[in-house]
Structure formats: C-alpha cells, structure tokens
Amino acid sequence: xxxxxxxxxxxxxxxxxxxxxxxxxxQQLNMQGIQIGKIVTVSDTHKDITEAVDLAFSEADIILLTxxxxxxxxxxxxxxxxxxxxxxxxxxxxxxxxxxxxxxxFGKSITEAHHEQSYMPAxxxxxxxxMGTAPGMWFEHEGKVLVSMPGVPYEMKYLxxxxxxxxxxxxxxxxxxxxxTILTVGEGESRIADRIDPFLEALPKNIKMAYLxxxxxxxxxxxxxxxxxxxxxxxxxxxxxxLKPLISEFIYGFEKEKLEEVIGRMLNEKGKTIATAESCTxxxxxxxxxxxxGSSKYFEGSIISYSNEMKMNQLNVKPSTLKKHGAVSEETxxxxxxxxxxxxxxxxxxxxxxxxxxxxxxxxxxxxTIWIAIGDKKNTKTYQLNLxxxxxxxxxxxxxxxxxxxxxxxxxx
Amino acid sequence: xxxxxxxxxxxxxxxxxxxxxxxxxxQQLNMQGIQIGKIVTVSDTHKDITEAVDLAFSEADIILLTxxxxxxxxxxxxxxxxxxxxxxxxxxxxxxxxxxxxxxxFGKSITEAHHEQSYMPAxxxxxxxxMGTAPGMWFEHEGKVLVSMPGVPYEMKYLxxxxxxxxxxxxxxxxxxxxxTILTVGEGESRIADRIDPFLEALPKNIKMAYLxxxxxxxxxxxxxxxxxxxxxxxxxxxxxxLKPLISEFIYGFEKEKLEEVIGRMLNEKGKTIATAESCTxxxxxxxxxxxxGSSKYFEGSIISYSNEMKMNQLNVKPSTLKKHGAVSEETxxxxxxxxxxxxxxxxxxxxxxxxxxxxxxxxxxxxTIWIAIGDKKNTKTYQLNLxxxxxxxxxxxxxxxxxxxxxxxxxx
Numbered sequence: 001x002x003x004x005x006x007x008x009x010x011x012x013x014x015x016x017x018x019x020x021x022x023x024x025x026x027q028q029l030n031m032q033g034i035q036i037g038k039i040v041t042v043s044d045t046h047k048d049i050t051e052a053v054d055l056a057f058s059e060a061d062i063i064l065l066t067x068x069x070x071x072x073x074x075x076x077x078x079x080x081x082x083x084x085x086x087x088x089x090x091x092x093x094x095x096x097x098x099x100x101x102x103x104x105x106f107g108k109s110i111t112e113a114h115h116e117q118s119y120m121p122a123x124x125x126x127x128x129x130x131m132g133t134a135p136g137m138w139f140e141h142e143g144k145v146l147v148s149m150p151g152v153p154y155e156m157k158y159l160x161x162x163x164x165x166x167x168x169x170x171x172x173x174x175x176x177x178x179x180x181t182i183l184t185v186g187e188g189e190s191r192i193a194d195r196i197d198p199f200l201e202a203l204p205k206n207i208k209m210a211y212l213x214x215x216x217x218x219x220x221x222x223x224x225x226x227x228x229x230x231x232x233x234x235x236x237x238x239x240x241x242x243l244k245p246l247i248s249e250f251i252y253g254f255e256k257e258k259l260e261e262v263i264g265r266m267l268n269e270k271g272k273t274i275a276t277a278e279s280c281t282x283x284x285x286x287x288x289x290x291x292x293x294g295s296s297k298y299f300e301g302s303i304i305s306y307s308n309e310m311k312m313n314q315l316n317v318k319p320s321t322l323k324k325h326g327a328v329s330e331e332t333x334x335x336x337x338x339x340x341x342x343x344x345x346x347x348x349x350x351x352x353x354x355x356x357x358x359x360x361x362x363x364x365x366x367x368x369t370i371w372i373a374i375g376d377k378k379n380t381k382t383y384q385l386n387l388x389x390x391x392x393x394x395x396x397x398x399x400x401x402x403x404x405x406x407x408x409x410x411x412x413x
Numbered sequence: 414x415x416x417x418x419x420x421x422x423x424x425x426x427x428x429x430x431x432x433x434x435x436x437x438x439x440q441q442l443n444m445q446g447i448q449i450g451k452i453v454t455v456s457d458t459h460k461d462i463t464e465a466v467d468l469a470f471s472e473a474d475i476i477l478l479t480x481x482x483x484x485x486x487x488x489x490x491x492x493x494x495x496x497x498x499x500x501x502x503x504x505x506x507x508x509x510x511x512x513x514x515x516x517x518x519f520g521k522s523i524t525e526a527h528h529e530q531s532y533m534p535a536x537x538x539x540x541x542x543x544m545g546t547a548p549g550m551w552f553e554h555e556g557k558v559l560v561s562m563p564g565v566p567y568e569m570k571y572l573x574x575x576x577x578x579x580x581x582x583x584x585x586x587x588x589x590x591x592x593x594t595i596l597t598v599g600e601g602e603s604r605i606a607d608r609i610d611p612f613l614e615a616l617p618k619n620i621k622m623a624y625l626x627x628x629x630x631x632x633x634x635x636x637x638x639x640x641x642x643x644x645x646x647x648x649x650x651x652x653x654x655x656l657k658p659l660i661s662e663f664i665y666g667f668e669k670e671k672l673e674e675v676i677g678r679m680l681n682e683k684g685k686t687i688a689t690a691e692s693c694t695x696x697x698x699x700x701x702x703x704x705x706x707g708s709s710k711y712f713e714g715s716i717i718s719y720s721n722e723m724k725m726n727q728l729n730v731k732p733s734t735l736k737k738h739g740a741v742s743e744e745t746x747x748x749x750x751x752x753x754x755x756x757x758x759x760x761x762x763x764x765x766x767x768x769x770x771x772x773x774x775x776x777x778x779x780x781x782t783i784w785i786a787i788g789d790k791k792n793t794k795t796y797q798l799n800l801x802x803x804x805x806x807x808x809x810x811x812x813x814x815x816x817x818x819x820x821x822x823x824x825x826x
Contacts, residue, residue: 010621010623010636011623011625011634012436012439012452013439013443013449013450013451013452014439014440014443014449014636015435015436015437015438015439015440015441015443016436016440016625016634017436017625018431018432018433018436019431019432019435019436019452020431022428022432022454023425023428023429023430023431023432024428025428026425026426026427026428027427027428027429028428030426030427030428036426036427037426037455037456037461038426038453038454038455038456038461038465039425039426039432039453039454040451040452040453040454041435041451041452041453042450042451043450043451044623048450048451052451055468070602070603070624070626072602072603072606072624105799106799107799108604111603111604111606111607112607113603113606113607114603117603131801131803131806133603152626154803154806210427210429212429276717278696281700282696282699282700282702282703282704282708282712283691283695283696283697283698283699283700283703283715283717284696284700285696286695286696286699286717287694287695287696287697287700287808289695290695290696290717290719290808291695291804291805291808293770293771293772293804294772295695295719296719296720299695299719300719300720300722300723301716301717301718301719301720301723301727302696302715302716302717302719303714303715303716303717304689304696304699304703304714304715304716304717305714306703306708306709306712306713306714306715307709307713307714309713309758310713310714310757314714314727314756343727344723345722357706358706359706359707391704391706392704395700395703395704
C-alpha cells in the first residue's frame with residue numbers, strides 16, 4: 001500500500017512557512033504500515049493541482065491532500081478536484097448549517113464566502129471538521145482513495161485522527177504492524193546510541209528502531225512487522241524489557257506521554273503541590289505544567305519575577321544577595337525557592353534565573369548561563385546549565401531540564 | 414524561470430525529520446525572482462531519483478537536489494545521476510585530497526567509504542563544500558541546470574550562498590519580483606476577504622495576493638512581478654496604501670514583525686511598563702511577551718494565580734467576589750488587574766481568567782469561557798471570549814487576543 005502526500009500552497013513553495021504537516025502525516029501513515037512514496041508541494045493553481053493528482057493516482061493507492069480549502073479566492077482545490085473527477089459542485093446543506101451554528105456561537109453572522117465554502121464536489125463524502133469551517137473530503141476513484149483536508153495543522157490532525165486514519169485502516173488492512181515508543185530525557189542521541197548499539201545489532205530483522213530527537217529529549221521508536229499480531233506484541237514487549245536497563249536513568253515514560261504529564265501524575269500520586277518562580281523562562285515552565293488538563297489539582301501558580309524588584313518584593317530575595325552574586329546565581333535561585341515556598345505554601349518550589357540572550361551576557365556569565373533550584377521544606381538542590389546564544393532554544397531547553405529536575409526530585413520522595 | 418526542488422530521503426518521507434531545507438531554498442530562489450514550481454520528496458532509490466529528475470527536467474529550468482550524498486551505503490544520488498545522464502563515474506583527485514586534508518585536521522584517517530565518495534559523474538562541475546566532505550555538483554543539460562547538494566542544512570546553505578545562487582543569477586537573470594506582507598489580528602480570513610474583495614478584483618494582473626492564516630492572525634501577502642524593479646516597488650507600495658484603510662483596525666504590522674514585538678516597541682516608545690496576571694493561560698502570555706529580546710525593559714513580571722488562594726492572597730481579589738461571581742468572571746479579572754497594579758506598580762496590567770478545558774465547564778460557563786481585563790490607574794476595559802473545547806487552542810488563541818488587547822489599549826494612550 002503506497003501513499004502520496006500533496007501539499008498545496010504558494011506560501012510553502014516560497015518558504016514563507018515550513019511544511020510540518022507532511023512529516024506528521026508521514027509518521028501516522030508509516031505507523032499504520034502504509035509506505036509513503038512521495039511528498040509533493042505544488043502551487044494553488046488549477047493546472048498544478050490536477051496534474052499532481054493525476055500523477056499521484058498513477059503511482060499510489062492513497063492520496064492525502066492538504067491546503068487550499070479556506071473560504072477565500074486563492075483556495076481552489078475543490079474546484080480543481082471537481083473538474084478532475086468530472087463532477088459538478090454541490091451545495092452541502094449540512095456543512096452550511098454547521099458553519100452557521102459555529103458563527104452563531106461566536107456571535108458573528110455568516111458571510112457570502114462561507115456560503116461559497118459550502119459547495120463540494122458532488123462525489124465527495126464529507127468528513128466533519130470540528131476544529132474549523134472547512135470540512136475534509138473523502139473520494140474513492142478506481143479502487144483508490146483521495147482525501148482532501150485543510151492545511152491548518154490542528155484541523156488536519158483532528159481530521160486524520162478522527163476520520164482518515166480509522167477509515168484507511170478498515171479499507172486497507174495490511175500485515176500486523178506494531179510500535180513501542182520509549183521516552184528519554186537528559187541525554188543526547190549519540191550517547192544513547194553508544195549504550196544501545198549492541199542491542200540494536202541483535203534485533204530480529206522484523207524490528208526496526210528509530211531515534212526521534214526533540215528539545216532535550218529523544219524518543220526511541222521500535223517498529224515491528226509480523227504475521228501474527230499477538231506474537232509480534234509479545235516480542236516487542238520483550239525487547240522493551242531488554243532495552244530498559246541499558247538506559248534506565250533517562251527513561252521517563254512510554255508511548256505518547258509527555259514529561260509534564262508524567263510529573264502531573266507523580267504529583268497527584270504523592271499528593272504534593274508545586275509552584276514555580278521564573279525569571280529567564282518567562283512563564284514557559286508554568287505554561288508547560290498547565291498545558292496538562294487537571295493541573296490545577298497540584299499546580300498552585302507561579303511568580304514570574306522578571307525584574308529584580310519582583311525578586312526582592314515578592315520572593316524575598318535579599319538585596320545583598322542580588323548585589324553580591326547577581327540575579328543569575330546559585331544563591332539567588334535558592335532564595336527564590338525559599339521565597340516561593342513561604343509565599344505560596346506549596347510542598348515543592350522550583351526557581352529559574354538565567355541569561356536567555358541574545359544580549360545581556362558578561363565574560364563571567366555568558367549568554368546561556370542558567371541556574372535552577374528545586375526544594376521543599378527540608379532540602380534544596382541546584383543545577384547550572386551552560387547553553388546557547390539562541391533565546392527561544394534556551395527557554396525551551398531550560399524548561400525541559402526543569403521538568404526533568406522536578407521528576408528526579410519527586411522520584412526521591 | 415522555474416525551479417524544482419527535490420529532496421531525497423526516507424527519513425523525510427516517514428516524518429522522522431521535517432524538511433526545512435526546501436523552505437529556505439524556496440525563499441532564496443524566490444528573492445532572486447525564480448519561481449518555484451514544485452517541491453518533491455522521494456525515497457533513496459535509483460528508480461525514484463531518476464524518475465523525479467526526469468519529470469523535473471520536463472517541467473523546470475533549474476533543479477535543486479538535496480540529500481543522498483553521504484559516505485554510507487544508502488546514499489545513491491550520484492550513481493542515479495550518472496546513469497540518468499548516461500556518463501561514467503570519474504575519480505575526483507581534488508575532492509579526495511580535500512577530504513584527506515579535512516580528516517588530517519581532525520586527527521582521523523580516511524576510510525574506504527571516503528575513497529568511494531570521491532567518485533563523481535563525469536559531467537559534473539564540482540562545487541567545493543567547505544562545511545563537509547561531500548561536494549556539491551553542478552550539471553548543465555539541454556540548456557537547463559541541475560545542482561546536487563548534501564542534505565545537511567548548514568552544508569547546503571553554504572553551497573547555496575557561496576556557489577549556487579551567484580551562478581544562477583549570472584546564468585538566469587530574471588524579471589524583478591517583490592513582496593509585501595500585511596499583518597492582521599482580530600478578524601478571520603473570510604471577514605477580511607469580504608472587505609477587500611473589490612480591491613483584489615481590481616489588482617493588476619502582475620500582482621497576486623495570498624492569505625496566510627495563523628492562530629487569531631491572518632497575514633496578507635502581495636507578490637508582484639514586473640519589468641522594472643523600481644516601478645514594481647512603487648506599485649506595490651501604492652497598493653499597500655490602498656489596502657490599509659479597508660482593514661486599518663486589524664493591521665498591526667508589516668513584513669516579519671510579530672505582534673509581541675509590536676507591543677514591545679509601543680511600550681518602549683511610550684515609556685510604559687506592563688505586568689500580567691494569568692489564570693487559564695498559565696504563563697503563555699508572559700512567555701509570548703518575554704520571547705522578545707529586551708522585554709525586561711518594559712515587562713515587570715507576572716502573577717500566575719492558578720488557584721483561588723493566589724488570586725486572593727497575592728492579587729487581593731475579594732473572597733466575596735469569587736463566591737458571588739466565580740473565578741471566571743468580569744468582576745474577578747477587574748480585581749486581578751487592580752491587584753496587579755497595586756502589587757507590581759506597573760503602568761498597565763492585564764488579567765485573564767477562564768476555563769481552558771477540556772473539563773471544568775458548567776451550563777452557565779461552558780469550557781472556552783474566558784474573561785480578559787486590562788487597565789491602568791484610570792481606566793479598565795473588559796472582554797469576554799467564547800472559545801472551543803480544545804485546551805491548547807484556547808490557551809494560544811486567548812494569548813493572541815490578549816496581545817491585541819494590549820495593542821489597542823496602548824493605541825489610545
């Protein structure tokens with residue numbers, strides 16, 4: 001079973017946005033055992049769209065199209081598809097009504113453009129898009145399938161997960177394929193490779209392993225193909241058990257769990273509450289923690305003390321500490337932890353102060369110097385990081401390290 | 414002049430890495446007035462590579478290939494190209510010597526694989542790669558150009574800037590091309606379309622307009638092609654001036670500026686400071702504000718009052734207010750603003766409280782109910798949003814709205 005992914009949009013051709021949709025779709029298809037033959041990006045023109053679709057139908061069984069479904073005039077995918085299939089456009093009452101309800105909810109009235117948007121090629125099965133106005137469309141043509149979806153990533157992902165992937169699975173059942181994902185934090189790809197190379201060499205031929213690196217994290221994904229689903233799953237579980245002791249200190253979870261979710265689970269289980277005090281990360285750690293539904297059970301809040309005044313007035317950091325050691329120092333983050341514990345009465349507090357960059361460094365404390373402290377009533381631990389010149393990279397990486405610092409602190413409690 | 418970009422690699426097809434090379438190359442070509450007709454990703458196989466090259470030669474004048482040039486066995490681009498052009502592989506003494514010198518410098522000895530790597534298709538002009546072992550290759554074929562480069566981003570970028578772009582410019586001096594990007598916030602694509610449709614209809618044929626939607630924002634991009642660069646730029650500037658009054662209240666900036674950068678600039682210009690008090694956005698607004706370098710000049714900090722206790726104890730929200738109106742209410746966010754102004758002594762404070770979801774809604778206050786207040790010593794304004802069930806979408810969208818609320822508040826001051 002081979003799929004082609006077609007992305008439509010001049011904004012991708014001229015590099016105004018990076019196409020991340022195709023990679024995500026490729027991952028999902030690959031996990032279902034569907035091979036991706038080609039990824040093609042073409043312009044929003046009738047000719048380029050129909051030619052790309054024609055070529056894809058000659059080479060692939062499944063064609064996934066994204067982009068070109070908005071209500072504005074440069075979105076002509078639907079018209080091109082109707083012409084390609086030789087069908088008329090048909091008004092979809094249900095789509096129009098759904099858009100109308102959506103707009104009513106937001107207190108807005110529907111526009112002429114949305115009336116237009118409710119026309120679909122007559123041979124399309126409509127896939128309801130709960131995340132936006134443009135529905136997805138499912139076409140069957142000479143035993144093959146074409147799906148057209150909006151290019152907005154969360155709308156595309158919703159449609160893929162809720163509609164497209166399950167339908168593909170039932171329509172094109174392949175050999176059993178199964179995956180195990182091991183989630184690690186705190187060590188890079190090459191170091192992990194050094195440790196697990198002999199394990200990888202000894203893997204049976206029907207199991208492959210891929211490294212999926214992220215910010216401060218590496219996911220290890222094992223993919224197995226077999227004839228018998230139960231045996232395949234038993235084999236994969238066994239291989240995970242063999243892998244675990246080789247890198248146990250870096251493993252924080254499995255499958256789709258996020259580090260912030262693991263921490264949430266640990267805090268809930270241990271009945272502990274936490275608060276953060278952030279300077280250079282500017283709220284990104286609090287954002288990560290609160291991105292987890294239900295985090296209000298264990299997260300009290302945060303003091304984003306961007307200024308020295310806030311460090312002193314809210315968190316009780318001593319003026320003499322700031323003067324002697326500076327805002328970016330072990331002493332300051334320790335006092336920030338103490339101040340947060342006193343102020344917010346949580347079981348645990350974590351504090352971060354650093355120079356995110358690109359400016360503000362000194363020879364002794366260059367850009368990328370970051371201090372983290374974590375503590376409860378009895379103990380405080382501190383960590384120093386020496387990172388990069390890149391502001392966003394420093395903020396994101398530091399927040400991941402901080403989450404791991406919380407995890408390790410909780411492990412010992 | 415039309416170019417195709419071909420990216421070679423299974424790791425891209427299965428979504429193990431996101432192809433950022435093509436976007437960068439597309440930008441560079443586009444700025445030289447070269448149109449990008451297609452971006453294609455294919456597998457590392459002889460058949461897929463030669464077929465993609467063949468198709469590209471039939472449709473484009475310039476073909477840029479990346480990937481498949483490393484010393485490992487799955488890199489077969491060179492062999493495929495030699496076969497496609499019907500030429501032999503030829504040993505490149507200069508390449509071999511350069512690799513040898515490179516390895517000597519790092520104290521390593523050259524391997525058999527690197528000897529292999531010094532063979533090139535006989536018709537290739539070699540482009541020296543100062544950033545790695547694999548050189549680039551420039552081919553001319555029936556009046557067209559094909560360039561093969563390594564897939565490692567910094568090696569590709571080096572070769573593009575040092576060799577490929579200057580050579581293309583001298584070989585294909587094209588028509589001038591220019592862009593203008595207008596940044597809007599606070600209204601959707603279809604509403605903007607309603608307002609500017611007559612303007613778009615009246616645009617001269619050499620100017621095109623594209624909508625680029627994001628979270629709560631829409632970018633409008635005009636692209637013009639002309640014979641005279643100066644006249645083209647004058648025409649585009651004139652069209653931007655004509656467009657502005659049609660949607661003036663939504664325009665926050667131009668070109669690559671971000672909303673948070675505009676706000677930073679306005680705060681700096683007006684000499685005002687700001688602080689945030691966030692409940693449901695959990696620090697994401699503070700993160701957005703502090704993602705701008707130099708934001709410490711105007712951003713004092715934030716109280717992430719996730720719990721009611723923090724709203725009362727830190728921000729002085731009255732227990733009776735919380736009891737009578739609830740944490741998600743106009744009254745509460747107004748008191749949060751006042752509490753923040755009193756506590757942090759900034760000129761302006763903004764407060765957010767809402768139900769981000771997916772749980773926690775009631776019939777009167779469903780998930781997605783959000784209140785925002787902004788104020789200074791004299792005035793307070795409030796806004797209510799009714800958003801979705803999706804937690805992350807609510808957090809991101811609310812933060813964008815909040816940034817726009819800050820912008821509008823500053824406009825009046």
